Every structure is written in C-alpha cells, then in structure tokens.
Amino acid sequence: MPAPAAARQAARKPIALSVEDALSRTQLSPYWLDNPAQPPAEPKLTRDTAADLLIVGGGFTGLWAAVQAKEQMPELDVVVIEAGRVAHGASGRAGGIISTSVMHGLPNAVRVFPNDIAQLEEFGHRNLDGFEETLKRYGIDADIEWNGEMTVAVDPDHVEHLRADYDLHKQHGHDVVLLGEQATREQLDSPLFAGALWSRNRSGIVHPAKLAWGLKRAALTLGVRLYEHTALMSVKDEGETVFVKTRDGSVRAPRVLFGSGTAKVGIADINRRVLQVRDHVLATEPLTEEQLARIGWKNRQGIYDTRTQLNYFRLTKNNNIIFGGLVSYHFDGDPNPARDGKPETYYRLAEAFYKTFPQLCDVRFSHAWGGPIDYCSRGSVFAKRYLGGKGVFVAGYTGFGVAASRFGAFMGLNILFGRNSPEQALDIAKLSPTYIPPEPVRWLAAKVTFHAFDGADAEGGWKRAWINGIKAMGFPM
Numbered sequence: 001m002p003a004p005a006a007a008r009q010a011a012r013k014p015i016a017l018s019v020e021d022a023l024s025r026t027q028l029s030p031y032w033l034d035n036p037a038q039p040p041a042e043p044k045l046t047r048d049t050a051a052d053l054l055i056v057g058g059g060f061t062g063l064w065a066a067v068q069a070k071e072q073m074p075e076l077d078v079v080v081i082e083a084g085r086v087a088h089g090a091s092g093r094a095g096g097i098i099s100t101s102v103m104h105g106l107p108n109a110v111r112v113f114p115n116d117i118a119q120l121e122e123f124g125h126r127n128l129d130g131f132e133e134t135l136k137r138y139g140i141d142a143d144i145e146w147n148g149e150m151t152v153a154v155d156p157d158h159v160e161h162l163r164a165d166y167d168l169h170k171q172h173g174h175d176v177v178l179l180g181e182q183a184t185r186e187q188l189d190s191p192l193f194a195g196a197l198w199s200r201n202r203s204g205i206v207h208p209a210k211l212a213w214g215l216k217r218a219a220l221t222l223g224v225r226l227y228e229h230t231a232l233m234s235v236k237d238e239g240e241t242v243f244v245k246t247r248d249g250s251v252r253a254p255r256v257l258f259g260s261g262t263a264k265v266g267i268a269d270i271n272r273r274v275l276q277v278r279d280h281v282l283a284t285e286p287l288t289e290e291q292l293a294r295i296g297w298k299n300r301q302g303i304y305d306t307r308t309q310l311n312y313f314r315l316t317k318n319n320n321i322i323f324g325g326l327v328s329y330h331f332d333g334d335p336n337p338a339r340d341g342k343p344e345t346y347y348r349l350a351e352a353f354y355k356t357f358p359q360l361c362d363v364r365f366s367h368a369w370g371g372p373i374d375y376c377s378r379g380s381v382f383a384k385r386y387l388g389g390k391g392v393f394v395a396g397y398t399g400f401g402v403a404a405s406r407f408g409a410f411m412g413l414n415i416l417f418g419r420n421s422p423e424q425a426l427d428i429a430k431l432s433p434t435y436i437p438p439e440p441v442r443w444l445a446a447k448v449t450f451h452a453f454d455g456a457d458a459e460g461g462w463k464r465a466w467i468n469g470i471k472a473m474g475f476p477m
C-alpha cells in the first residue's frame with residue numbers, strides 16, 4: 001500500500017546535524033590543496049646564483065609574471081623563489097570566483113578612478129582574453145566554468161543597491177540581468193534571497209590550485225628556474241643590481257618583481273600601504289544529486305551576498321559547496337596560518353551556511369581553512385617601484401586577484417622594463433594606495449570594524465555609522 005503523501009514528505013525530510021557534528025570530521029587545510037594533482041615541490045636554492053629577472057613569490061602574481069616575462073623575452077634568465085610551496089599562499093586558498101574586472105568590480109573602479117572607466121574595462125576584457133589563451137596554449141585544465149557571477153540581496157532593502165549596480169553595468173555594456181525574488185530562487189534557492197544581479201559577462205569559477213599548478217608547469221616548460229622552500233631573508237640595493245639573500249643561497253639580479261602578497265620582504269613602505277586580513281572558508285562534502293536538487297543552482301554561478309560581513313559561495317566540479325567569508329585581523333598582520341584554527345570561526349561560518357541553505361541541514365563539512373587578503377585603500381591591484389626602480393611590488397587585490405593577478409603581473413613587468421604600454425599613462429599605474437595607520441591603531445580599528453560588521457546590517461546604529469566613517473576616509477568595506 002503506498003504511503004500517504006504526508007508520510008512520504010516526512011520520510012524525505014533530511015535529519016538536521018548539529019554544527020558540532022557537521023564539523024566533527026573537518027580537516028583544517030584547504031580543500032583545493034588536498035588533491036593528487038599537486039606536483040612535487042621544486043628543489044630549494046642552495047647556492048649563489050644570478051638572473052636577469054628575480055621574482056619573489058610563487059602565487060598567481062609571481063607565476064603570471066614568470067610566464068609573461070618568458071613569453072615576451074625568451075632569452076631572459078628568470079628565477080622564481082617561493083618561501084613555501086606554489087599555491088600554498090592566497091592563490092591556493094581562494095574561493096576561485098573569476099571576475100572580468102581588474103578593479104575589484106565596476107563600482108570600485110568608479111569609486112577610485114572615475115575618469116578611466118572605459119580603459120579599465122578594456123584592460124579587464126583583454127586580461128581575460130589573455131587568461132583564456134594562456135590556459136589553452138599550455139593545456140591547463142583548471143575546471144573552469146564560465147557561468148557568470150551573481151550578487152544576491154539578503155535583505156529586501158539591498159535590492160535597490162543591486163538596481164543601481166545593474167544600471168551601471170548596463171551603461172558599460174555588460175550582459176547582466178536583474179532577478180526578482182522568485183527568479184533568484186529559481187537560480188539558487190535560499191529563503192534569504194530577495195533578488196539578484198547576475199553578471200554573465202565572462203566570469204565564472206576555477207579550481208585555483210590547479211590553475212597555479214598549471215602556471216607552474218608552463219613556467220618550467222618555458223625555462224624558468226623555480227626554487228620552492230626558498231624564502232627571501234634580506235634584500236640589498238647594490239646600485240646596478242639587487243642582492244637577495246635566501247637561507248642557503250642568494251640571487252643577484254638587475255630587476256626584481258615582488259609578488260609576495262602581504263609578507264614582510266624588508267621594504268617597510270609596502271606594509272604601510274597593504275595590510276593582511278585573514279578570510280575563512282568551509283568546503284562541504286560533495287552533495288548528492290538529491291541534495292543539489294534541493295537548492296537548484298543548475299547554472300552553477302559564483303555567488304556573493306550583500307551582507308556587510310560578506311559571504312561568497314560556489315560549487316566544485318564534484319559538487320562540494322565552497323562557502324567563505326568571515327574576516328579577522330591578527331596584530332601586525334601575523335601570517336601564521338595556525339592562527340586560523342579557532343573553532344568558533346568555523347562554527348559561525350557553518351551557522352551562516354545553514355541559515356542560507358536550511359535545506360542542506362544534513363550536509364557535513366570536509367575542509368576548513370583561512371588565507372591572507374592583501375587589503376589596500378584602492379581595493380584593487382597596484383604596482384609600485386622600489387630599490388631605485390630595480391624592484392616593483394605588485395599586490396593589493398583585496399580579495400579579487402584570481403584573474404586580476406595576470407593584469408597585475410603585466411602592469412608590474414611593464415613598469416620594471418620601462419615599457420610604454422597604455423595602462424602606464426593612467427593613474428592605475430602612476431598612483432599608489434594611501435597609507436594605512438600603523439600598529440596599534442591598525443589592530444584597534446580592525447577589531448572595532450569587524451565587530452561592527454557583525455551587527456551592522458541588523459542593528460545599524462553606531463556600527464553602521466562606524467563603517468560609513470571608515471568608508472568616508474577612503475577605505476573600501
């Protein structure tokens with residue numbers, strides 16, 4: 001005898017896990033790096049050597065710089081030194097949502113360089129062309145899906161902001177659609193979503209570690225000398241050349257590109273302009289077809305929500321959900337990843353996940369990790385000369401560097417080699433982000449700001465006023 005409809009419904013209802021249970025088997029390491037495709041580390045540098053170009057850092061910036069430098073000047077002897085392993089910095093810890101913009105999105109471009117929007121948009125498009133062509137040229141399989149990025153309003157009041165963003169994107173020729181509540185929930189179902197802006201303009205998702213490993217292989221194929229587990233210990237301007245000491249060797253080069261993110265590399269000015277915020281991420285276990293059907297997501301977009309304490313999420317090739325976005329700051333930007341291990345961080349993130357997707361109350365988390373965000377007042381990449389012009393530092397992506405790092409490396413190389421390329425005429429290449437106050441003001445301001453993030457949307461009051469004050473001082477939130 002068939003079960004009555006109510007009984008069938010009850011039988012199908014998933015059994016909710018407690019957050020403790022859902023996190024009980026979670027390993028504290030990036031999902032992306034837990035992959036047999038990870039190549040073996042290259043040997044460390046154990047002697048004194050010289051090169052035409054030294055690149056410090058084996059993340060996206062350093063790897064894109066190495067590949068582009070060798071493609072542009074095959075005769076160049078290029079050395080890359082990486083303190084740990086390729087992709088173990090921000091690059092292998094990212095959400096992996098690809099944006100067309102090199103400016104952390106069009107609204108940020110309007111905020112920072114309102115007179116150069118057309119050119120900045122063009123750089124973004126050309127950057128993605130180059131990005132795609134490079135992956136094809138070297139056969140890099142990084143699980144890319146070009147399904148766009150979608151910003152979802154988690155409060156009916158936020159729909160107005162999306163409408164303004166929609167108009168802006170339309171004005172600049174983007175393929176965007178504004179979705180009402182029902183249409184949004186047909187794309188991806190959450191009781192929180194009140195509307196969405198879906199930008200289908202050449203954005204999507206990528207496996208960030210596979211991308212970095214593919215770029216590493218391309219660089220090696222082109223003849224780049226890469227040394228892993230080789231940290232820069234000190235840097236000295238020798239006039240004609242720069243001398244970089246590593247633990248067991250040294251590199252002397254007339255040109256150095258620093259793709260070292262927020263790490264301290266002996267140039268104090270860098271850390272006055274960039275600060276390290278830690279961002280945190282959870283990966284679920286792979287969803288079954290039935291679990292995936294509960295939320296829809298057939299178009300598999302990369303998603304951001306409109307919370308002040310923003311969450312972003314996407315699917316992997318195996319249908320794990322990557323769910324990120326809970327920021328913290330450690331005094332003096334302490335980069336020790338052990339600081340990312342606080343259980344309460346992931347409890348809070350898991351709670352945000354279940355609030356967003358209550359239908360997935362039976363889903364567990366396999367991985368949890370944190371990573372460095374190179375925050376700067378521009379909210380997007382800059383390249384600045386040091387060491388009498390023999391060194392150029394490239395960073396500042398503020399959480400949006402998966403594709404923009406290719407452009408950052410391109411702009412950095414153009415400055416380093418004195419080329420007259422179009423971006424060099426614009427403020428993006430000529431200006432640098434403003435100073436961020438030093439410690440302990442940094443730490444205090446970060447603590448108050450992140451505390452304000454937590455209640456700003458629901459409570460408003462002083463929290464909203466504080467965030468608006470920081471924004472008015474020119475710092476992106």
Ligand SMILES: Cc1cc2nc3c(=O)[nH]c(=O)nc-3n(C[C@H](O)[C@H](O)[C@H](O)COP(=O)(O)OP(=O)(O)OC[C@H]3O[C@@H](n4cnc5c(N)ncnc54)[C@H](O)[C@@H]3O)c2cc1C
Pocket residue numbers: 056057058059060061062081082083084085086087088089090091092093094095096097098099230231232233259260261263264265279280281324370371372373394395397398399400401402403404405
């Ligand atoms: C949790 C998280 C989520 C993110 N999500 C997204 C996203 O969805 N989309 C997006 O576009 N961006 C995202 N980002 C940002 C993106 O990952 C970064 O902008 C990008 O990876 C920066 O690349 P990078 O090469 O400049 O820095 P890194 O990848 O950090 O590389 C810097 C490298 O320099 C090395 N290094 C440091 N000091 C030294 C030294 N002294 N000697 C030698 N080597 C040194 C480090 O070991 C490191 O490998 C995210 C970042 C994080 C942390």
